[in-house]
């Protein structure tokens with residue numbers, strides 16, 4: 001088959017990203033030709049600021065080097081500006097006469113800086129800040145001249161001013177508004193920022209309007225004159241007063257433009273053969289000026305150019321971050337307030353912290369932060385998710401990391417950290433390493449930071465800090481994905497919710513069927529999606545879908561926990577933390593017989609035998625089973641422990657038989673698999689010795705019955721369980737707890753603990769489904785009991801039947 | 817190169833699973849079976865911190881290490897970028913429903 005011809009005009013970030021996406025999904029479809037007016041391969045434009053500030057070199061910011069174009073068979077024509085599109089003959093013509101015909105044309109011409117129409121605007125020494133040539137010009141001027149004036153105190157202007165000041169120039173920033181960055185910041189934050197920049201030596205003139213640029217003797221610009229008649233010296237004037245979508249070429253070709261080349265949700269222009277992405281495009285009335293939306297556009301556009309026809313671009317909510325080293329500012333959404341909105345403000349100019357969150361109908365619609373911005377991504381995520389914040393409103397401003405985060409000394413401001421500070425406590429990754437990787441590898445996403453540095457890839461407690469470092473290194477180019485539409489993994493574009501819905505709607509029973517129906521991109525998925533699919537299948541169709549052991553993590557396959565040296569740990573269940581001399585004897589015997597190196601009491605009220613050889617597992621289980629013990633599921637996304645206190649049987653304060661209640665709950669839930677692990681606790685009185693306040697379900701006995709708390713978590717981030725309801729009898733405890741857990745089993749995303757599930761859907765929702773709707777509660781409870789029917793202890797099964805391949809002894813030693 | 821040794825029947829290895837062969841000179845060798853019934857043999861020791869690759873999840877022609885989720889290419893034993901490292905790989909083949917290994 002003849003390859004189709006794809007021509008791209010504009011060798012910048014949006015266009016090249018689109019081509020990368022096409023190469024990923026349809027590598028053989030097109031012969032690709034790229035025209036770029038600049039003499040460079042694609043580079044990371046946003047890092048021009050660190051280049052200007054002397055923190056990086058041009059070489060560091062190249063995203064796709066010449067070899068990349070060559071290796072992918074792309075015909076790259078640099079230094080050639082396309083001047084004509086001949087739509088009738090489907091070809092483009094460049095300024096030097098070069099022509100190229102196309103079947104599809106992709107316009108990615110970016111923006112032009114807006115040049116103030118004042119006298120003197122064309123003088124030598126007057127430039128804008130857009131590309132490598134501008135940056136080089138500024139660096140050269142700073143070496144020979146003294147006075148710089150930057151017109152415009154937006155992101156670009158301030159970053160230019162910062163760079164020039166670092167290079168020793170005397171910089172004045174002229175701004176027409178009442179405060180700086182007024183499109184991104186409210187007045188208070190703007191003033192704090194201005195003060196911080198003044199402390200770095202920058203001067204401000206505002207509100208001030210430029211009237212004229214005056215030439216000196218040499219013919220070069222020498223001064224700026226304001227409307228009020230004053231003048232200040234200027235050897236260099238940088239115009240950073242905004243950008244305009246670059247539509248010259250498209251307009252000349254008769255394409256419909258209106259402050260941008262108008263495109264539909266597939267990024268197609270009014271000519272069906274022509275697509276446009278990036279800053280030059282106008283989508284639903286908006287031409288974006290940041291990188292994050294461009295990447296989303298690139299993905300959708302590539303899908304349509306590859307003729308898959310899946311996906312629509314529906315616009316983006318953006319956030320911004322100023323990339324000035326040592327200064328933390330963040331803003332997102334609409335913070336101008338207005339009718340029906342409320343403000344929550346925390347202001348402490350003394351320590352330089354200011355936070356303002358704007359709320360409408362219990363949802364966050366905007367946020368501005370200065371000083372402490374660690375929670376910027378958190379607010380932004382909730383904004384994008386349209387999450388109801390009603391329940392967390394009282395501590396919203398103290399932030400996500402305010403309570404309970406462990407592992408990085410409670411740090412909350414990345415900017416103030418030195419490069420040597422350890423950010424990720426699990427993998428020992430320092431701030432400097434993360435910043436370096438982001439810059440040198442051209443990283444834009446949290447996923448890629450995790451991949452390249454391992455930071456935040458283990459327990460995740462430092463995610464906020466890493467996001468902050470990412471945001472302050474690449475500015476508004478960083479956007480967290482919203483949790484509902486996030487793809488399960490790289491093997492698919494579908495979200496957890498979509499996958500589960502399809503499994504239910506189409507009554508799918510096997511993993512290959514799901515992958516086929518939903519167009520998986522890899523032959524058998526990966527270690528991330530397969531366990532999730534296996535869970536969705538078996539939980540949606542209990543007793544029908546067949547469990548796939550090869551899609552379970554080794555612990556769930558081996559029914560023991562793998563250790564760092566490849567041995568296993570064995571934790572027998574002790575119902576409610578209760579045991580007998582007989583059981584203890586069996587454990588002691590097994591420990592001796594199989595030479596267990598470590599015997600430890602766990603944090604979950606039972607005994608761990610650590611360092612067991614895999615070959616010994618079935619034999620050890622056999623011994624334990626004879627004493628009546630079963631697997632404790634200390635592994636797996638499953639029921640773990642039900643912790644109890646002694647309760648009224650012995651305790652002088654006890655109001656209820658908590659041990660009894662705990663054992664009943666544990667027996668009911670034995671063998672339950674869930675999106676993530678589930679832990680319960682039952683205390684006999686509000687002294688709460690079983691720590692029910694940090695469990696997925698916590699039960700507290702009171703004189704008149706039981707209080708039930710849900711969605712607590714004592715792990716990475718301590719989360720206090722919330723009051724769910726009060727009941728009278730043991731049977732009610734079983735029914736309400738069971739129904740809540742089943743709701744979570746049916747709706748929680750794989751690897752989402754109850755706390756995160758409840759945060760996502762809202763406690764009120766869970767209450768409505770379980771507490772207030774008796775019929776629904778009973779139905780949920782029955783579905784749970786149905787699922788758990790006939791569960792056989794895996795230890796007993798494996799120790800007696802020869803069937804379990806996973807645990808067969810290795811083959812006879814083969815001497816080779 | 818030594819001659820091929822018969823190890824087991826292909827059906828002794830679960831699809832997308834593995835079995836371990838102990839060898840005196842080469843340590844444990846993991847034999848993997850893919851969904852298209854190809855077999856691969858790799859030293860059962862992750863280049864990262866020595867995790868037992870045989871216990872990982874197999875997908876395509878890769879296995880994900882059970883300890884810290886490095887992905888290892890089954891044919892070459894190479895870690896997938898950005899991770900760097902290599903587990904020794906060995907020649908393996910199937911013939912007439914049996915698996916053969918050459919070390």
Ligand code: SRM
Nearest residue numbers: 561562563569602603604606634640713714715716717753
């Ligand atoms: C054995 C034990 C530590 C101990 O010696 O006491 C333990 C050991 C492990 N925990 Fe734990 N946790 C143990 C009690 C806890 C507790 C306390 C509790 O259950 O009362 C917590 C906090 C409570 C909670 O979960 O809400 C706890 C929070 C975690 C977390 C963080 C979970 C979170 O959502 O924040 C992880 C990581 C994960 O699951 O992803 C984890 C993961 C692990 C793993 C499985 C790590 C792994 O993936 O290999 C550890 C296995 C070690 C091993 O090789 O056997 N462990 N872990 C405890 C077993 C209890 C039991 O009898 O089953």
Ligand SMILES: Cc1cc2nc3c(=O)[nH]c(=O)nc-3n(C[C@H](O)[C@H](O)[C@H](O)COP(=O)(O)OP(=O)(O)OC[C@H]3O[C@@H](n4cnc5c(N)ncnc54)[C@H](O)[C@@H]3O)c2cc1C
Nearest residue numbers: 010012013014037045046082110278279290291475476477
């Ligand atoms: C200094 C600076 C700092 C920034 N900081 C941030 C930040 O922190 N966060 C953020 O999200 N965004 C930032 N941005 C904005 C971001 O860089 C842009 O949104 C992004 O680069 C736009 O991508 P694009 O592909 O649409 O346009 P561009 O990257 O500008 O690419 C367009 C390319 O097309 C070429 N071209 C135009 N017309 C033609 C033609 N007729 N023929 C051939 N070639 C042509 C141009 O020369 C240019 O190379 C910053 C921008 C600058 C300048």
Ligand code: SF4
Nearest residue numbers: 426459602603715716
């Ligand atoms: S047992 Fe838990 S806290 Fe201890 S090292 Fe392992 S995962 Fe970390």
Ligand code: FES
Nearest residue numbers: 862865867881884
């Ligand atoms: S030992 Fe294999 S990933 Fe760490």
